[in-house]
Amino acid sequence: MGRYVGRQLLTIIPTILLSVVLNFALLHAAPGDPARIYAGFDTATNDQIAAVRHELGLDKPLPLQFALYVNQILHGNLGESFAYHRPVLPVIFERLPATLLLTITSAIIAVILGALLAAVAARRTFSKVDFGLSFASYTFYAMPSFWLGLILILVFASKLHWFPTSGMHDVRAGYTGYRNVLDVGKHLILPVLTLVLVQTPIYYRITRASVAEQQREDYITTFRATGMSEQRIFRRYALRNALLPTVTVFGLSLGYVITGSALVEIVFGWPGIGRLTLDAVFQRDYPLLLGIYLILAVTVSLAILLTDLVYAVLDPRIRLR
C-alpha cells in the first residue's frame, strides 16, 4: 500500500507539469488582451495600452514568458495577480475556506442523502416511493443551479424572510465569536441547499441503478437460498458492493470542489474561488488563473488517488501494490 501511494504520487508530477504547459498555451491562445483590459476599456490610448503591456511583462516573446513562469514556479512563486497586485497564493488561499465550507458540506450531504434515498427506492422498486423519488431526481437534475438558487432566494429570503439573501456575513452586525459562526451558518443554508438539490440526483441515480443490479446477482440468490435475512443480505453485501460506483463519482467530484460551484457562488455572492476564477477569466488575469489551474490539477490528481485507496478498502478483491 505504501509503495503504491508513493508510486502514484510520482506519476502525479508529470501530470501536473503537462497541465502547466497546456494551461499556459491555452490561456495565451484564447482571445482577449490583458493590456487592453487593464488600461481601461473606453479611455485608454494606444500609448497607455503599450505601457501597461510592458508593465505586465506581456511584451516579451511568448517562449521567454513561459520560461520565466516555469522558473518562478520552480522557486515556489506563482507570481503576482494582474488584477489585485498581490502574490497569487494568498489571493487564492484567502478564498479557499469559503469555497471548501460550501462545497464539501454540500458534497457530503448530497452523497449520503443520494445513497440513502437510493437504498430506500431500490428496495421497493416500481413502488410509489421509487417513482416519486425518480421523478424528483430527474427534475432537480435538469435544473440549472443558478436558476434554482435564485428561486430559493425569492422564496426563502424575499418571501418568507427565513434566511439572508446573499453573502457570507451580516456586515451590518459584524458578529464575532460563536455568533459569527451562527451567522455564517445561516448564510450557508441556501447555497448548500441549492448544491445539494442539484447534486443529490447524481448519487441517487447511480446508487439506485447499482443496488438494483446487485440484487439480481447470483450471489444474492445464493444467500437467499441459505436462508439469510433480506436485511442482512442488503446491508452487508448488496449495498456495500453497490456503493463502489458512488464512491468513484464522489471521489472525482472532490477534484472539482474548488471551482465547481462558481455559478452558485455568483448567485449567492459567496466569496469563494469559483467566483475568483470567473473574475480572473474575464479580466485575463493570467498569473492568477494559472495558479488556480495548478492547484486544481493537484487536487484532481489527489482526489483520484484517494478514490483508489477507498476502493481498496471497500472491495477486498482489489489489492494495491
Add this chain to the structure above:
Amino acid sequence: MMHRAAILTSLQRPDPQAVATFEAVVRAGRFSRRDLIRKGILLGLSTPAIAGILASCGGSSPTSTPGSGGTTAPAAASTSPATAAVAPSSAAATTTGTSGAAASTGAKGGSGTLVVSNSGDLKTFNPDFQIDDNGYIVHSNLYNTMVVLDDDYNIIPELAKQWKVAADGLSITFTLVSGAKWHDGQPVTAADCKYTIEQILAQKGAPGKDNLSAIKSVDTPDDTTVVFNLSAPSAPLLGFLGWYGTFILPKHIYDGSDWTKNPANQKPIGSGPFKFVSYKTGDNINLEANKDYWGEGPYLDKVIFRIIPDANTATQAFLNGEVDFVNGPTPPLSQVPALQQTPGVKVDIKTYPSVYYLGCNMKKEPTSKIEVRKAISQAIDRQQVVAKALSGFGSVATTFYTDVIAWAADKQPDAQVPQYDKAAAAAALDAAGYPAKGGSRFKLTFPYFTASPQYGDMAQVVKENLKAIDVDVDLVALEIGAWQDRTQKGDYDVSLLDGFQGPDPANLKNRVGTGGGINFWFYSNPDVDKALDDGAKATDQKTRQDKYYAVQRQLAKDLPIIPLAGVKIPRPYHDNVTGLYFTEAKGKTGLNRFTLTKVGKK
C-alpha cells in the same frame, strides 16, 4: 464597466445642531446654483468674454460673491467642466472661486452604517495608477481630489478651496483648504499635490496622464498654494482634474517607492471622509468615519461596500434591507418599475452622458457604403429599442453627442441622425443595388458583448428591424475580451457600443478620431480629426462649440456610428438614506462621495 462615472451614493438628514445652518446653506446653494447655471450657460454661449470669466472661477460659495470684474462669480460653481475652461481673458485674470465648504461644522459620525452594493472587487487602493471601475466609488471616499465633478459634471472645490486662472491661461493657482490631514495624522500640503501630479505625468500607463498632459510643471510657493504651469491653455483640464485617476496621494508614504507595489496599496492612507478598516475580496470593503475630516461630514459611522456580482441577487438583497443603496450591478431594467412602486424605496433615474450606438465596419462591404449605413439608420425603430430593450429607461437618440453636456451637443437639422422610415430604407437599398432577392438583400454579422443584458436585447431588436427590410443579421454573443479581438480584426459588419462621453467632448477623439482606442469601426476623416484637435486646444467655449458641432455634422454625413438611444441608469436607495451625492448633497459633494450622507430610522 462602461459606466465608470455612474457610480453613486448616499445622503443626509437633519441633525439637531449643525444642520439648521447647514440646510440653510444647502438651500441657498441650490437656489442660486440652478438659476445661475442656466444663466451662466446662456451668457457663456452668447459672449465669449463671459465664457472666460466662467472658466476662471470654480468656487461654489452660495453666499460670498467675489464679483471681481463685475460678474456673477457663483455661476461658475455650476458650469459644466468645459464651461469652466481655462481661458485667457482680462476678466478671468482677477476672478477667483471660493469654497462654500470651508466651514467644517457638524458632528462626525453617529448616523449609522450605510451598506452599498458593488458589482466586483476593487483592484488596488492606489487610485491613480490603473483604471479600476469597481474601485472608483471606494477611492472617492478614502481620498480627495483637488477639484471634483458633481453628479451633473459641474466642477466643485474639494482639497482646493479656490483657484485662479492667469490672464494668459498659462497657469492656474490653487489655494488648498487648511487643516486637512492624512489618515495617519500628517498634514496635507501642496507638496502632496505636486508629488501626485508629477507622478501621474511620469507614468506612461497612468489613466490620468493624457488628461493632464497640458501641465508643464507644478510649483508650490507655500504649503497651501499649488501652481500649475501649462504648456498651452487647456479647456478640459479642470474637468479632468476632478474626474478620474487624479486622487491626491500622501507624498510621505509614496515618495521614493514603486507606487504599484507600495504597502499602502493594501492599507490605504487617504485624506477623505472615510478611513480604511478591512477588505475581504469577493465579500466586502469596510470603511469608518474619519473623525478628523477637514470639511463638513462625514455623518455616517461606517460605509460597507458589499460585493454582489449578480444583478438579480443585488436587487433582492436591496429589497430585503441588506443593502441600502445599489451602486452596482445595475438592477435589471425590467424590474425598475416594480422597485419604483415599492414603499420605502426611491429610484433616482440618472440620465447618463452616454449613447448606445451601432458601429459600422467602414472597411468592408456592404457597410462601407454610406447608402447602406443610412438605410440601416432608417430601418431602426428607436422607440421600439427604448421600449423593448431598455424597458423605457432610455431616450430616443436623434443626435450624436449626449444631451447631458448640453453646450457641446449639436441639435440642428444637419446634425440629426436619419430616423425611422422603413419604406425609404428599403427603397434606398434597392437603389444602391441590393434588391430583396428571395427575401434577403444581404447578411450582416453582428457580434456584441455580453457585459450587460441590454446589449443582447438591443441586438435582438435591431435584428428584427433589419429583417423587416429584408436584411439578415447573424447575432454573435461574445465575452468582452473576445469581442475586442474580433472587432479589432475587422471580422464583423456591425456592432454595438455605448460609454461615458464626458467629462468633456475632447474624449470623442478616442471614439471617432483616426486610430482612437475605441474607434473599432476604422473610421477616419481628416476633417473630423482636425476639428477634434482644434476643439481640445481652443480656449473659449464658443470656438470649442463650433469645432465639436463640426465633428457632429460630419458624423451625420458619414454615419460611421448610428446612435440608437440615450442611456439612463436607475439608482435605487431606501428612503431613510439622505444626503446622497445625487439627492440632497448634489452640488455639495463630488460624485460617489458619502460625505454628507446619513441613514435614518427605517
